[in-house]
Amino acid sequence: MKIVQEQFAKFDGKIVTAYTMINSRGMEVTTIDYGCIITKILVPDRDGTFENVVLGFDTLEEYQKYSPYFGAIVGRHAGRIANAEFELDGINYHLAKNNNGNHLHGGLVGFDKVIWDTEVIEEQESMSLVFHYLSKDGEEGYPGNLKMKVTYTLNNQNELQLTYEGISDKKTVVNVTNHSYLNLSGNLKRDTLNHTLTLKSDQFLELDEELIPTGKILAVENSAFDFRSGRRIFDGTVSNDPQNVLAGKGYDHPFLLNVNNNKEIHLFDEESGRGLIIETDQPAVVLYAGTQLEENFSIRGVKSKKYLGLCLETQGLPDSLNHRQFPSAILEKDEVYQSITTYKFTNQ
Ligand code: G6D
Numbered sequence: 001m002k003i004v005q006e007q008f009a010k011f012d013g014k015i016v017t018a019y020t021m022i023n024s025r026g027m028e029v030t031t032i033d034y035g036c037i038i039t040k041i042l043v044p045d046r047d048g049t050f051e052n053v054v055l056g057f058d059t060l061e062e063y064q065k066y067s068p069y070f071g072a073i074v075g076r077h078a079g080r081i082a083n084a085e086f087e088l089d090g091i092n093y094h095l096a097k098n099n100n101g102n103h104l105h106g107g108l109v110g111f112d113k114v115i116w117d118t119e120v121i122e123e124q125e126s127m128s129l130v131f132h133y134l135s136k137d138g139e140e141g142y143p144g145n146l147k148m149k150v151t152y153t154l155n156n157q158n159e160l161q162l163t164y165e166g167i168s169d170k171k172t173v174v175n176v177t178n179h180s181y182l183n184l185s186g187n188l189k190r191d192t193l194n195h196t197l198t199l200k201s202d203q204f205l206e207l208d209e210e211l212i213p214t215g216k217i218l219a220v221e222n223s224a225f226d227f228r229s230g231r232r233i234f235d236g237t238v239s240n241d242p243q244n245v246l247a248g249k250g251y252d253h254p255f256l257l258n259v260n261n262n263k264e265i266h267l268f269d270e271e272s273g274r275g276l277i278i279e280t281d282q283p284a285v286v287l288y289a290g291t292q293l294e295e296n297f298s299i300r301g302v303k304s305k306k307y308l309g310l311c312l313e314t315q316g317l318p319d320s321l322n323h324r325q326f327p328s329a330i331l332e333k334d335e336v337y338q339s340i341t342t343y344k345f346t347n348q
Contacts, residue, residue: 001021001022001023001024001122001125001126001127001154001156002021002022002122002127003019003020003021003022003120003122003127003129004019004020004022005017005018005019005020005120006018006020008032008034008060009032009034009059009060009061011034011060011115012115014115016032016033016034016060016115017032017033017118018030018031018032018039019031019032019033019118019120019129020040021127021129021152021154023127023154023155023156023158024156025044025156025158026042026044026050027041027042027043027044027050027154027158027345028040028041028042028050029041029042029152029154029160030056031071031129031152032060033115033116033117033118033131034060034063034113034114034115034116035063035071035072035073035111035112035113035114035116036072036073036111036116036131036150036152036178037056037063037070037071037072037073037112038054038056038071038152038178038180039054039056039057039058039070039071040052040054040056041053041054041160041180041345043158043274043345043347044274044347045186045272045273045274045347046272046273046274046347046348047273048347049186051186051187051189051272052186052187052188052300053182053183053184053186053274053276053345054070054071054180054181054182054183054309055070055071055180055181055183055188055299055308055309056070056071056299056300057070057299057300058300062297064113065297066294066296066297066304068292068293068294069105069112069179070179070180070181070309071178071179071180071181072111072112072178072179073111073112073131073150073164073176073177073178073179074105074106074110074111074112074176074177074178074179074313075105075106075110075111075148075164075174075175075176075177076106076110076111076135076139076140076142076146076172076173076174076175076176077103077105077106077142077173077174077175077329078105078106078175078176078177078179078286078313078315078318079104079105079175079254079286079313079315079317079318079319080099080102080103080104080210080211080212080318080319081095081102081103081104081318081319081321081322082102082210082212082319082322083097083101083102084096084097084098084101084102084103084141085103086173086321086322087321088143088171088172088173088321088330089171091143093141093142093143094141095107095140095141095142096108096140096141100210101210102210102212105179106140107140107141108140109139109140110140111133111135111148111176112179114133116131116132116133116150117131117132117133118130118131118132119132125155125156126153126154126155126156127153127154128151128152128153128154129151129152130149130150130151131149131150131151131152132147132148132149133147133148133150134146134147134148135148137169137170142172142173143168143170143171143172144168144169144170144171144172144331144333145168145169145170146166146167146168146172146174146331147166147167147168148164148165148166148176149163149164149165149166150162150163150164150165150176151163151165157344158344158345158346159342159343159344159345160342160343160345161340161341161342161343162178162340162341162342162343163338163339163340164176164177164337164338164339164340165336165337165338165339166331166336166337167334167335167336167337168331168333168334168335169333169334170333171330171331171332171333172330172331173321173329173330173331174329174331174337175315175316175318175320175329176315176337176339177282177286177313177314177315177339177341178313178341179311179313180311181290181308181309181310181311182267182276182309182310182311182312183195183308183309183310184267184268184269184272184274184275184276185269185271185272185274186272186274187300187302188299188300188302188308188309190271191305191306191307191308192233192289192290192307192308192309192310193232193233193234193237193307194232194233194234194269194270194271195232195233195267195268195269195310196230196231196232196267196268196269196270197227197230197231197232197233197265197266197267197268197287198227198228198229198230198231198265198266198268199227199228199255199257199264199265199266199285199287200228200257200258200259200262200263200264200265201220201227201228201255201256201257201258201264201285202219202220202228202256202258203217203218203219203220203255203256204217204218204220204225204253204254204255204256205217205218205253205254205255205256205284205317205318206218206243207243207246207247207252207253208246209246211246211247211252212318212319213254213317213318213319213323213326215323215325215326217256218243220255223239223241223243224236224239224241224244225241225243225244225251225253225255227255230266230268233250233251233289233307233310236249236250236251236289237249237250237289237307247289247291248289248291248292248306249291250289250290250291250306250307251287251288251289251291251310252286252287252288252289252291252292253286253287254284254285254286254315254317254318255284255285255286255287256283256284256317257280257282257283257284257285260279260280260281260282261279261280261281261342262279263277263279264278264279264280264285265277265278265279265280265285265312265314266278267310267312272347273347273348274345274346274347275345275346275347275348276343276344276345276346277343277344277346278312278314278341278342278343278344279341279342279344280314280339280340280341280342281338281339281340281341282314282315282316282339282341283316283317283327284314284315284316284317284327285312285313285314285315286311286312286313286315286318287310287311287312288310288311288313289307289310290306290307290308290309290310290311291306291307292306293305293306293307293308293309314339314341315339316328316329317329
């Protein structure tokens with residue numbers, strides 16, 4: 001196992017550093033300390049060919065100009081918050097309105113757009129990058145000085161563990177996830193429409209026209225949202241279900257997970273033989289099928305387009321602050337926030 005460090009860019013008078021973790025099987029994970037962005041994950045296909053399986057760039061300028069959160073940590077609060085406001089203990093908090101008058105993914109300068117302090121930890125059978133950031137009281141409108149720690153750990157079983165921890169000196173809200181866009185075909189050879197997704201989920205959240213949860217929880221039965229026995233992403237693009245249509249002919253929905261840490265999310269690409277099992281302690285996963293990917297840029301030579309990558313964002317429920325029947329994203333003063341998600345890559 002080894003970690004290679006190199007200068008990636010300069011930003012705001014600081015150096016942005018890229019860290020590449022390489023395990024004993026040859027899997028590589030490259031991350032930059034700007035936004036804890038995962039820029040590349042190299043894993044083998046069934047023939048042992050190592051190729052990249054995430055959407056990412058090789059320059060900071062491209063991230064700043066084109067990236068819809070490629071590979072980034074998003075927070076303080078991932079997902080949308082209606083009208084960019086919420087109330088805590090009688091105080092109304094007003095956040096940045098960065099998405100159709102609502103708040104999305106932590107605002108104008110969220111966790112994805114700051115440089116995190118980084119430490120490298122190398123152990124016998126694993127290596128970790130530990131990122132630290134202090135989100136100051138009032139940053140993007142959120143209350144409390146929130147000390148955040150994000151840890152990416154790669155082991156020799158081709159497993160990448162993502163751990164998010166936080167503690168605040170005031171009651172606040174936290175709902176953090178990683179926003180990697182996955183494409184198991186390898187170096188974006190194909191889009192994700194023939195990827196098969198299996199989800200242990202009986203229910204998903206209904207969204208309104210602005211992709212805000214209405215508060216209604218829908219059953220997946222007899223719909224293109226039923227991934228319990230495995231389903232191609234393609235099905236959502238040809239479904240006339242109003243929920244698939246409003247998501248841009250696809251998916252952009254939170255799914256409630258029936259179980260945790262028990263192979264609850266499985267993505268598979270038949271043609272390459274690459275698979276990804278995601279396990280989490282979080283109550284939900286947002287399946288975003290990349291329906292809003294613009295076509296005005298290229299990604300390492302491949303023209304961006306709808307469905308080129310999909311996101312499986314394990315997290316709490318979006319807009320839970322305005323739907324108190326949802327699991328809460330509220331973090332009490334001095335309470336420890338912790339969320340752990342593991343990506344297990346396979347090839348068969
Ligand atoms: C779009 O609605 C989607 C979000 O779910 C996604 O996170 C974002 O693009 C990048 O706004």
